[in-house]
Amino acid sequence: MHRIQVLSEKVANLIAAGEVVERPASVVKELLENSLDAGAGEIEVEAKNSGLSLLRVTDNGEGMGPEDARLALARHATSKLSAAEDLNHISTFGFRGEALPSIASVSRLELMTRPRDAAGGFFLKLEGGRVQEARETGCAPGTSITVRDLFFNTPARRKFLKSPATEQSHLIQAVESLALAFPGVRVLLTLDDREILNCPAAPSLRERVAAVYGRSLPQDLQAISWEGGGVWVKGLAAGPAAARPTRQGMQIYVNGRRVEHRGIAHALLEAYRSFLPPERYPVCFVFLTVPTPLVDVNVHPAKREVRFKDEHAIHDLVVSALRAAIGETDLSGARRLRAASGTETAASAQTNLNYPPAAPAWSGARVREAVSSYLSNRSGAEATETPGPGPGAAAEAFETEAAPEGDRIIGQVGRTYIAGQDGEGFFLLDQHALHERLLYEEIRRSPASIPRQALLLPLTFELPPAQSVLLEELRGEYARLGLEIEPFGKNTFVIRTQPHFWRGGDLPALVRETLDLGGETGRPPAAEALKDRVHKLLACHAAVKAGDRLQPEILQALVQGLRSLAKPWTCPHGRPFIFRLSWRELDRLFKRG
Numbered sequence: 001m002h003r004i005q006v007l008s009e010k011v012a013n014l015i016a017a018g019e020v021v022e023r024p025a026s027v028v029k030e031l032l033e034n035s036l037d038a039g040a041g042e043i044e045v046e047a048k049n050s051g052l053s054l055l056r057v058t059d060n061g062e063g064m065g066p067e068d069a070r071l072a073l074a075r076h077a078t079s080k081l082s083a084a085e086d087l088n089h090i091s092t093f094g095f096r097g098e099a100l101p102s103i104a105s106v107s108r109l110e111l112m113t114r115p116r117d118a119a120g121g122f123f124l125k126l127e128g129g130r131v132q133e134a135r136e137t138g139c140a141p142g143t144s145i146t147v148r149d150l151f152f153n154t155p156a157r158r159k160f161l162k163s164p165a166t167e168q169s170h171l172i173q174a175v176e177s178l179a180l181a182f183p184g185v186r187v188l189l190t191l192d193d194r195e196i197l198n199c200p201a202a203p204s205l206r207e208r209v210a211a212v213y214g215r216s217l218p219q220d221l222q223a224i225s226w227e228g229g230g231v232w233v234k235g236l237a238a239g240p241a242a243a244r245p246t247r248q249g250m251q252i253y254v255n256g257r258r259v260e261h262r263g264i265a266h267a268l269l270e271a272y273r274s275f276l277p278p279e280r281y282p283v284c285f286v287f288l289t290v291p292t293p294l295v296d297v298n299v300h301p302a303k304r305e306v307r308f309k310d311e312h313a314i315h316d317l318v319v320s321a322l323r324a325a326i327g328e329t330d331l332s333g334a335r336r337l338r339a340a341s342g343t344e345t346a347a348s349a350q351t352n353l354n355y356p357p358a359a360p361a362w363s364g365a366r367v368r369e370a371v372s373s374y375l376s377n378r379s380g381a382e383a384t385e386t387p388g389p390g391p392g393a394a395a396e397a398f399e400t401e402a403a404p405e406g407d408r409i410i411g412q413v414g415r416t417y418i419a420g421q422d423g424e425g426f427f428l429l430d431q432h433a434l435h436e437r438l439l440y441e442e443i444r445r446s447p448a449s450i451p452r453q454a455l456l457l458p459l460t461f462e463l464p465p466a467q468s469v470l471l472e473e474l475r476g477e478y479a480r481l482g483l484e485i486e487p488f489g490k491n492t493f494v495i496r497t498q499p500h501f502w503r504g505g506d507l508p509a510l511v512r513e514t515l516d517l518g519g520e521t522g523r524p525p526a527a528e529a530l531k532d533r534v535h536k537l538l539a540c541h542a543a544v545k546a547g548d549r550l551q552p553e554i555l556q557a558l559v560q561g562l563r564s565l566a567k568p569w570t571c572p573h574g575r576p577f578i579f580r581l582s583w584r585e586l587d588r589l590f591k592r593g
């Protein structure tokens with residue numbers, strides 16, 4: 001029989017470290033939160049080798065005396081909580097007294113600290129949680145904690161880490177989140193001696209957002225400011241034009257802490273619902289200030305989640321706050337666009353405002369070129385399998401004689417749909433979705449890499465720091481997709497070539513959108529996913545749009561192309577592009593059968 005034993009402190013610390021210290025980014029998060037709890041106005045973060053060799057957080061906060069410094073490294077020692085009932089109103093980031101001892105137990109840690117009014121400072125050095133050195137020292141007021149060789153004594157942990165680029169991007173995101181939550185605090189970040197973030201103390205969130213993201217952020221950010229029942233919702237919300245293919249742009253903070261919260265995420269989508277097409281997610285920074293009795297922050301080891309006393313009330317409050325804010329965004333541009341394209345209806349004014357994305361209208365010649373290039377590129381084998389109309393069909397296409405069998409195109413409807421009939425009955429096709437699918441198939445089957453075309457004027461663009469790191473890792477993939485991209489200074493890049501299918505449009509937006517595929521994980525997107533996304537975007541941009549007036553021969557080419565496609569007939573995003581009524585259905589409809 002085994003007997004129950006109380007774990008030694010060393011083992012207990014390693015177990016706690018497993019929960020709190022997942023990766024370098026979690027160390028940075030804990031250290032930053034301690035600096036904020038200590039009232040710092042300035043925080044500097046330094047990392048080497050994705051934070052594995054070295055992580056240093058230096059602040060100008062209240063510091064600690066020698067006694068406290070030793071205690072800080074003991075388990076469950078905290079200055080922030082003393083009785084269980086204090087757990088009901090936590091206003092500091094920390095309260096468990098777990099972070100420092102946990103970090104110390106899996107690294108070589110040095111702590112240097114000095115209270116503002118003390119004459120000198122104190123230095124402590126630990127290895128695997130054991131104190132190696134303790135002495136007085138001269139240093140600036142505040143605290144500096146250096147964590148070296150993270151997980152040196154827990155090789156299993158090291159194995160769970162992702163690629164250096166992934167770990168780096170998590171680390172950057174941890175610092176970014178904090179910088180956004182505290183615009184008034186000066187935040188600096190260097191990675192391997194490269195300056196990644198340099199945010200001076202800012203008077204407002206708007207200025208802080210600009211310092212973090214630079215020019216890579218949308219311009220039309222609307223202020224959110226809403227209150228209900230003592231709960232404040234503040235922040236910034238971008239208009240529908242800035243929507244992204246993942247949820248990464250939806251940032252939620254509760255009492256200064258970046259959290260994941262399904263209810264609030266749902267509320268954001270709900271608020272944007274009528275403005276965004278399916279599978280597009282808004283960009284918004286939402287900060288909730290919730291009185292401490294109404295929120296429980298003690299539900300997750302790394303405090304990434306919170307729970308509200310009244311989840312429904314918070315949900316509805318966030319919906320109202322966001323609706324009020326985005327009601328202010330400029331939707332008129334998108335509306336004008338659809339009105340001009342002749343497809344504006346009461347319903348479409350509310351939905352699909354930005355889908356398909358606004359792009360210069362196509363001239364008839366270019367449409368023809370695109371469609372005929374599609375048709376001529378198809379192999380002979382495929383063409384003979386096609387049960388489509390034979391030669392001369394184009395000329396017959398506009399004859400009015402009704403023939404229940406054989407293909408015939410009736411014409412364009414609302415400059416958006418193609419009406420026709422074939423052996424099976426009557427059909428309506430969505431011209432954009434169909435063309436998009438045809439181009440997608442063509443691009444997808446093209447050789448390993450997409451031919452490039454040099455840009456006369458190379459395009460420079462900026463990326464958020466975390467995305468810059470990913471892009472550097474993925475440059476080879478983009479080159480294969482026809483986009484040669486080179487680094488051009490801090491978080492800035494230059495695009496030198498475009499894929500030859502590209503018909504004009506925002507290339508940096510294409511890059512941003514595809515980098516987003518890594519999603520919330522901060523992981524670089526898989527090469528296959530990246531490739532497929534770029535293919536779809538190229539097809540979408542190059543395809544005829546709803547609202548384009550199309551010549552009969554183009555309608556014909558599109559319908560002919562349809563026959564070469566495998567069923568089910570949907571666009572690359574999975575939306576159906578064909579509506580059918582069989583002859584029997586038509587007869588039944590008119591009570592003939």
Ligand code: ADP
Nearest residue numbers: 034038072078079094095096097098099100143
């Ligand atoms: P917690 O933050 O949950 O209290 P930690 O292990 O993170 O637990 O820190 C333990 C204690 O060490 C804190 O309560 C605080 O008193 C002190 N401390 C940690 N970091 C700093 C810092 N940067 N400046 C001043 N005091 C600090």
Ligand code: MG
Nearest residue numbers: 030034094099
């Ligand atoms: Mg802490």
